[in-house]
Amino acid sequence: MSSSTTPRPVSRPAPPRSMEDRPTRRPPGRQPRPAVRPVPASRYRRRRLAALLVALLLLVGLGLTGRVLLYDVGLADVENVQVTVANRGGAPDTADDTVVPVDDVVAAAGVTVGAPLAAVDTAGVANRVAQLPGVESVRVTRNWLHTVTIDITERVAVATVQTAQGLALVDRSGAVYPGAAAPGLPRFTFGAVGPDDPSTQAAVAVLAALPDSVRTQILTVDATDTAPDAPGQVTLGLSGGRQIRWGSPDRSADKAAVIVPLLTQPGHVFDVTSPDLPTIKR
Numbered sequence: 001m002s003s004s005t006t007p008r009p010v011s012r013p014a015p016p017r018s019m020e021d022r023p024t025r026r027p028p029g030r031q032p033r034p035a036v037r038p039v040p041a042s043r044y045r046r047r048r049l050a051a052l053l054v055a056l057l058l059l060v061g062l063g064l065t066g067r068v069l070l071y072d073v074g075l076a077d078v079e080n081v082q083v084t085v086a087n088r089g090g091a092p093d094t095a096d097d098t099v100v101p102v103d104d105v106v107a108a109a110g111v112t113v114g115a116p117l118a119a120v121d122t123a124g125v126a127n128r129v130a131q132l133p134g135v136e137s138v139r140v141t142r143n144w145l146h147t148v149t150i151d152i153t154e155r156v157a158v159a160t161v162q163t164a165q166g167l168a169l170v171d172r173s174g175a176v177y178p179g180a181a182a183p184g185l186p187r188f189t190f191g192a193v194g195p196d197d198p199s200t201q202a203a204v205a206v207l208a209a210l211p212d213s214v215r216t217q218i219l220t221v222d223a224t225d226t227a228p229d230a231p232g233q234v235t236l237g238l239s240g241g242r243q244i245r246w247g248s249p250d251r252s253a254d255k256a257a258v259i260v261p262l263l264t265q266p267g268h269v270f271d272v273t274s275p276d277l278p279t280i281k282r
Contacts, residue, residue, distance in 0.1 A: 110125065120142060190221075199225055209255070
């Protein structure tokens with residue numbers, strides 16, 4: 001019995017593909033990017049306008065809310081007017097020691113208790129308080145939620161002067177204002193006393209330069225102009241008919257150093273107009 005053998009098919013390698021026929025392989029994880037369509041300019045303008053309208057509505061809403069809270073509801077109404085007074089270099093004083101009474105400050109301020117704090121005209125309050133005679137400067141602030149604070153600096157009297165209305169005070173700037181004179185203040189004996197007067201400026205400058213031991217002896221201050229807009233020539237009157245011829249405020253520190261030992265000598269006229277050559281007349 002004969003047997004037949006079935007021939008096996010022979011596999012042959014496929015012919016190589018060309019570069020055009022090969023499939024394109026993409027790196028794993030990467031997807032093809034969709035085509036970006038340009039946004040029309042009209043749509044961009046509409047979006048921007050919509051954003052601006054939304055922001056405007058939010059601002060209006062916040063403004064209305066703030067208005068209601070600050071003005072209508074009474075959340076921040078004035079409940080207190082606080083006054084602080086400082087003088088003599090800025091040191092705060094008690095109410096009994098102030099030249100400007102606190103009640104006068106409150107009355108001049110005209111702040112309505114119960115009114116909205118946001119509605120208080122701080123500049124107007126400051127202007128009204130500044131009209132008080134003894135006030136040198138004033139600052140008004142709001143302290144949220146319920147307080148208006150008025151900080152004033154009082155004038156510091158350095159001398160007195162006789163006016164048509166009676167005895168008045170002169171402060172360190174040369175301003176003249178009514179008030180009760182403290183004991184020991186010297187009296188200006190020249191006319192036209194005021195902050196813009198050269199003689200007044202010379203007199204207050206000399207008083208500020210004097211040592212305390214000399215200033216307490218001064219009874220009168222005279223100042224005469226030697227030329228328009230020129231510093232006045234200052235003469236200081238002391239007890240016992242004595243006199244200090246100071247001259248102009250120039251070199252006041254040197255003159256102050258000379259006058260202290262000079263006053264220990266006997267004499268009636270002590271001349272320090274030239275501090276390098278002081279003289280005494282007996």
